[in-house]
Amino acid sequence: MSSISSLDEMRSILPDSADTSSGGHLIVGGCDAVELASEYGTPLVVFDRATFEARARSYTAALEPASVAYAGKAFLCIAICQLVDELGLSLDVCTGGELATAVAAGFPPERIVFHGNNKSLDELHAAAESGVGRVVLDSLEEIERVAAAGLRTKLLVRVTPGVEAHTHEFVQTGQEDSKFGFGLGDGIALEAVKRALEIPGCELVGLHAHIGSQIFELAAFDLAIQRLAVFIAETQDRFGFVPSELNLGGGLGVAHTRDEITPDPAASVARIHHALRREFGSLSLPVPRLAVEPGRSIVGASCVTVYRVGTVKRIPGVRTYVAVDGGMSDNIRPALYGARYEAFLANRMDAPPGPRVTVCGKHCESGDVLIKDVHLPDDVAAGDLVCVPATGAYTYSMANNYNHVPRPAVVMVTDGTATTIVVRETNEDLLRHDRRLDGSMPGNPSNSQALDGLDISDSSS
Numbered sequence: 158m159s160s161i162s163s164l165d166e167m168r169s170i171l172p173d174s175a176d177t178s179s180g181g182h183l184i185v186g187g188c189d190a191v192e193l194a195s196e197y198g199t200p201l202v203v204f205d206r207a208t209f210e211a212r213a214r215s216y217t218a219a220l221e222p223a224s225v226a227y228a229g230k231a232f233l234c235i236a237i238c239q240l241v242d243e244l245g246l247s248l249d250v251c252t253g254g255e256l257a258t259a260v261a262a263g264f265p266p267e268r269i270v271f272h273g274n275n276k277s278l279d280e281l282h283a284a285a286e287s288g289v290g291r292v293v294l295d296s297l298e299e300i301e302r303v304a305a306a307g308l309r310t311k312l313l314v315r316v317t318p319g320v321e322a323h324t325h326e327f328v329q330t331g332q333e334d335s336k337f338g339f340g341l342g343d344g345i346a347l348e349a350v351k352r353a354l355e356i357p358g359c360e361l362v363g364l365h366a367h368i369g370s371q372i373f374e375l376a377a378f379d380l381a382i383q384r385l386a387v388f389i390a391e392t393q394d395r396f397g398f399v400p401s402e403l404n405l406g407g408g409l410g411v412a413h414t415r416d417e418i419t420p421d422p423a424a425s426v427a428r429i430h431h432a433l434r435r436e437f438g439s440l441s442l443p444v445p446r447l448a449v450e451p452g453r454s455i456v457g458a459s460c461v462t463v464y465r466v467g468t469v470k471r472i473p474g475v476r477t478y479v480a481v482d483g484g485m486s487d488n489i490r491p492a493l494y495g496a497r498y499e500a501f502l503a504n505r506m507d508a509p510p511g512p513r514v515t516v517c518g519k520h521c522e523s524g525d526v527l528i529k530d531v532h533l534p535d536d537v538a539a540g541d542l543v544c545v546p547a548t549g550a551y552t553y554s555m556a557n558n559y560n561h562v563p564r565p566a567v568v569m570v571t572d573g574t575a576t577t578i579v580v581r582e583t584n585e586d587l588l589r590h591d592r593r594l595d596g597s598m599p600g601n602p603s604n605s606q607a608l609d610g611l612d613i614s615d616s617s618s
């Protein structure tokens with residue numbers, strides 16, 4: 158329910174610094190969300206630096222910083238790379254584009270872990286050139302390419318231990334039926350280890366397993382570790398190979414609604430350490446150094462998205478649609494995997510909650526629904542600001558330009574200061590790659606003739 162009294166109930170899904178002003182406005186990082194919306198426009202992603210840092214530190218309380226690789230796929234931009242560097246964490250990238258972002262940020266290459274189930278030779282050349290610290294091998298083809306790219310780096314072999322983490326089917330990657338990594342069951346993982354050990358100039362240091370996303374049921378890790386230990390006993394027997402590193406990927410769940418409870422990273426790591434000692438000890442294997450790759454659990458609660466309401470359509474006896482100025486282009490997760498969110502009015506946090514409404518976007522798609530049932534004040538109207546918490550992970554990073562909607566700006570807030578870390582896209586940005594029928598450039602967008610009278614002015618501030 159959206160009222161100031163319920164702010165406490167929503168603490169777990171809001172940035173740590175969330176508060177309300179005496180005028181009933183949401184405050185994040187000491188900044189008034191209403192003022193941010195008028196200065197930077199909407200939709201606006203508000204990134205609370207302190208929350209990001211606190212979540213990262215909850216991992217480094219249990220592991221040395223370099224053993225915690227922030228998973229850039231959750232949300233990557235140059236400023237975030239810089240924060241990750243300042244915190245001393247490693248960085249997981251999974252494409253040439255993410256690698257280029259890290260390089261542009263001056264991220265120390267030795268702390269970059271390069272992932273991906275289909276890295277191209279070009280991407281591997283880029284990895285070699287930038288001197289990435291670790292490459293995670295995902296296929297036999299890639300083992301050939303790594304050798305061909307002349308990489309001189311440490312390697313991990315990604316295996317799928319066949320453990321089904323408790324989460325939505327579409328975001329599971331740890332089962333045998335996965336496009337990622339080598340299955341343990343059919344001998345292919347052993348073959349991968351054998352070939353990886355033979356790559357000239359590289360050193361196979363470990364294994365990698367990522368068992369899923371939004372994991373709230375930590376027993377999944379116990380089972381994965383048990384299977385990995387059995388596999389490692391086999392690599393020891395066959396090749397004398399015992400990994401010095403075991404990277405268990407990311408996947409720790411994050412609450413998006415007030416009824417969910419976010420597992421504590423430090424406690425989760427402690428439990429994993431315990432399982433490692435138990436399972437490896439029982440097979441008389443040395444316990445490898447544990448590494449993890451959290452994304453969502455570091456950045457998820459660090460952001461809220463603030464939208465402006467444009468229309469309210471009340472269908473008596475059926476439903477009320479509250480349409481905001483974004484939607485599936487800035488947050489595809491509800492449409493893609495049925496993700497659930499909460500919402501409240503950032504400009505009227507003291508307004509009593511009313512009946513359920515559906516918060517929808519502005520896209521030409523009936524499935525463009527951000528939240529199907531949420532209590533907003535009865536008199537919600539055009540001009541109100543809807544805040545959706547816990548939008549830090551896999552929202553901006555999955556943002557798209559469906560219906561040619563420009564992607565939002567991202568402002569970082571801290572101690573009452575707001576800094577733009579990603580500029581709002583403009584119509585000009587959207588047209589940058591278009592060419593005319595004859596292949597020529599449409600021309601300078603400030604020249605209205607060149608764009609045939611199309612209004613390409615930047616509506617954002």
Ligand SMILES: Cc1ncc(COP(=O)(O)O)c(C=O)c1O
Nearest residue numbers: 228367370407408450451452453
């Ligand atoms: C290999 C790997 N590592 C880390 C992550 C990050 O997961 P999360 O953001 O759920 O922590 C993912 C997510 O898909 C992944 O595939």
